[in-house]
Amino acid sequence: MSGPVERPVAPLHEGRFARFEAIDWWDQSRIDAARVLLVGVGALGNEVLKNLALLGVGQVVVVDMDRVAPSNLSRSVLFRESDEGLPKAECAARGARRLYQKMRITPLVGNAAADVGLGYFRWADVVVGALDNREARVFVNSACARVGRVWFDGGIEVLHGVVRGFAPPATACYECTMSELDWKLVNQRRSCSLIERRAAVERGVPTTPTTASVIGALQAQEVLKVLHGLDALLGRGFVLEGLGHSSYAVRYPVSPDCGWHEPPPPIEPLPEVSSDTPLATLWEEGAARLGELDGLDLSRELVERLACPRCGAADSLLGPVERVDPERAACPRCGSERVPTFFHSLPAGSELLRRTAREIGLPAWDIVWARRGPECVGLLLGGDDPQLAAGRPPEQPGKVPWGP
Numbered sequence: 001m002s003g004p005v006e007r008p009v010a011p012l013h014e015g016r017f018a019r020f021e022a023i024d025w026w027d028q029s030r031i032d033a034a035r036v037l038l039v040g041v042g043a044l045g046n047e048v049l050k051n052l053a054l055l056g057v058g059q060v061v062v063v064d065m066d067r068v069a070p071s072n073l074s075r076s077v078l079f080r081e082s083d084e085g086l087p088k089a090e091c092a093a094r095g096a097r098r099l100y101q102k103m104r105i106t107p108l109v110g111n112a113a114a115d116v117g118l119g120y121f122r123w124a125d126v127v128v129g130a131l132d133n134r135e136a137r138v139f140v141n142s143a144c145a146r147v148g149r150v151w152f153d154g155g156i157e158v159l160h161g162v163v164r165g166f167a168p169p170a171t172a173c174y175e176c177t178m179s180e181l182d183w184k185l186v187n188q189r190r191s192c193s194l195i196e197r198r199a200a201v202e203r204g205v206p207t208t209p210t211t212a213s214v215i216g217a218l219q220a221q222e223v224l225k226v227l228h229g230l231d232a233l234l235g236r237g238f239v240l241e242g243l244g245h246s247s248y249a250v251r252y253p254v255s256p257d258c259g260w261h262e263p264p265p266p267i268e269p270l271p272e273v274s275s276d277t278p279l280a281t282l283w284e285e286g287a288a289r290l291g292e293l294d295g296l297d298l299s300r301e302l303v304e305r306l307a308c309p310r311c312g313a314a315d316s317l318l319g320p321v322e323r324v325d326p327e328r329a330a331c332p333r334c335g336s337e338r339v340p341t342f343f344h345s346l347p348a349g350s351e352l353l354r355r356t357a358r359e360i361g362l363p364a365w366d367i368v369w370a371r372r373g374p375e376c377v378g379l380l381l382g383g384d385d386p387q388l389a390a391g392r393p394p395e396q397p398g399k400v401p402w403g404p
Helices: 028-033 043-055 070-074 088-099 118-123 134-147 180-191 194-201 209-227 279-290
Strands: 035-039 059-064 104-109 126-129 150-157 160-166 236-241 248-251 267-269 295-307 314-319 339-347 367-372 375-380
Touching: 028 209, 035 043, 035 118, 043 059, 043 088, 043 150, 043 209, 059 088, 059 118, 088 104, 118 134, 118 367, 118 375, 126 134, 126 209, 134 150, 134 180, 134 295, 150 209, 160 209, 209 236, 279 295, 279 367, 279 375
Parallel strands: 035 059, 035 126, 059 104, 126 150, 267 375
Antiparallel strands: 150 160, 160 236, 236 248, 295 314, 295 339, 295 367, 367 375
């Protein structure tokens, strides 16, 4: 009789990332130094963040506005029953740190379109979107285009999903992929009343943990490729058809009508300027660089006032529409729903130049663009967070030393 078969035993002294480092092109130091902004930590975002932690990504900022509900527990690997009712961003950050204690991770509890300054997008090496609506994707796409960052979008529904990568101006961006129907739905949503907008946000998308696992893994894998300088899924997509396994790849052409395909303007950090600095000071900073300005362009559309179409009663209200409480939309005089008036730029002589960025509703660490004719320069409110403005991670993982 032959003796027992000897099986190879993995050496006990193997390092945490030894199996990764066995890959000939792998550079763990790049992964440790990487900065990733993850927008959305529901079922899909949980899978992305789990993989970033297992891979040893060093610096991550996670954004989500929602709280953990019982239905999240069947689809989200980082949440626990004890997390019910707590902010998803904080719970996901805590779960990721359990997987990899050295991860420097900061949760931001808020809406990306309202509460996340574009400084975060510029800080990141790569942005990942794990979102469930077109409006949020349009904002993330515009933010990445404005600061020149690659981003990977993921979407899931039942057994189907998609991963897409965008690197404008060199490749197609998210807006290039949008059909007439997509734009129609976005515009319909934008024209909805404030109460209807809130109801739309609260609707859920049917998903499974298996589909989230596949799409989240592919998004994390594309992040790895970008960090290593490998050919990534940029200007292209992969569509998962999980029912019949007729999955396929797709390439997206640049739309000739898309405005995000010029090189982004230069951005200058202003370490002495914060969101509590009068906007007139930003005007002066821009004028010192460009000469007499035509205006200051903002990073997002803001509400200036609410007016009642029935009785004419109006109130000044400064801030993003996402922060407007639907109850406040009701006219105190006649009860009709009031209509918002928007603005996205400040001309010379505007009364709002006396206000600060925070007072008009811009988030911390945002970017404002000084404009003169075709010339433009971005002014980063670097005083809101010196650590990130200098390219360093937050000193206290899990705490937000800056915010709205």
